[in-house]
Amino acid sequence: MRPTSPTHSTANDADGDSSHDGKKVFLQYNGPGDLWGIPMEGVSFDGQGGGKDRFYPIFSIADGVLLGPGGNDFVIKAIEKEQQLRPVNFVECAGLLLPAPNALPLPDVADYEPPGIGDPPVITAPPAVIQGVVQK
Secondary structure (H helix, E strand, O other): OOOEOOEOOHHHEOOOOOOOOOOEOOEEEOOOOOEEOOOEEEEOOOOOOOOOOEEEEOOOEOOOOEEOOOOOOEEOOOOOOOOOOOOOOHHHHOOOOOOOHHHOOOOOHHHOOOOOOOOOOOOOOOOOEEOOEEOO
């Protein structure tokens, strides 16, 4: 596909985020699962800024958005998505009460329920193939 240069909008954002409205991006589609051009932002997990540990797209395009040289030649649909927990300040967790580890119930064999896969097959003859060799 020829590159396309759409303008991002809240209506086309998977999260409904308006912080990148009006941003024009240059997208290149090279086949299933191969869409390039969404700007990325680096994140440092160690907090020291000595290098970026991971890069994330600054926005996600919603499923069903029409794109292409003519503006409506192709429909976007995500193949896979990633979900993250939002950062939280530990002060917000101060009121949470967790039971002591020794107060938690341990699993017991009586709790086990075997999967319902049916009866095992009845074998009436020796194997026809062993390690890829057909037996006579």
